[in-house]
Amino acid sequence: MEAAVVPADGLLLDVREDNEWAAGHVEGALHIPMGQVVARFDELTAAVGEGRRxxxxxxxxxxxxxxxxxLVAQGLDAVNVDGGMLAWDAAGRPMVSGPDGTAEGAFVL
Known part of the structure; x- marks a missing residue:
């Protein structure tokens, strides 16, 4: 799925590492680094709820x-955001960064 067409109220799962997340992320996204997805699967399914993509x-x-x-193999409705955060930024979609989650200008993605 293209970054430009992800619904504004869609559930975003960001699987980048902590330092990447701190540099810039989508406000409201769920952050679970790739290496922790299996261990934190229950947390993810709780956030997804019934039938949510x-x-x-x-x-x-x-x-x-x-x-x-x-996630698809586990029965969840999941789609990859093509191009990731680079495509999100290029599409002009909003991001936040910094310790308090406010926009700080240029992002190091």
Whole structure:
């Protein structure tokens, strides 16, 4: 799915590492680094609820594609956000960063 068409109220799962998340992320996204997805699966399913689609993203789309495959195999409705945060930024979609979650200008994605 293209970043530009992800619904504003869609559930975003960001699977990047902590330092990538701190540099810039989508406000309201669920942050579970790729290496923690299996261990934190219950947390994810609680956030998803019944019948809600999960939009999975990373920096460029590779890690999120792997996580998407795993989630689909587990029975979740999940789609990969093509191009990840780079495509999100290029599409002009809003992001936040910094310790208090406010926009700080240029992002290092």
């Amino acid at each position: 999960v939009h999975v993203m990373c920096r460029v789309g590779g890690r999120s594609a792997q996580v998407t495959q795993y």
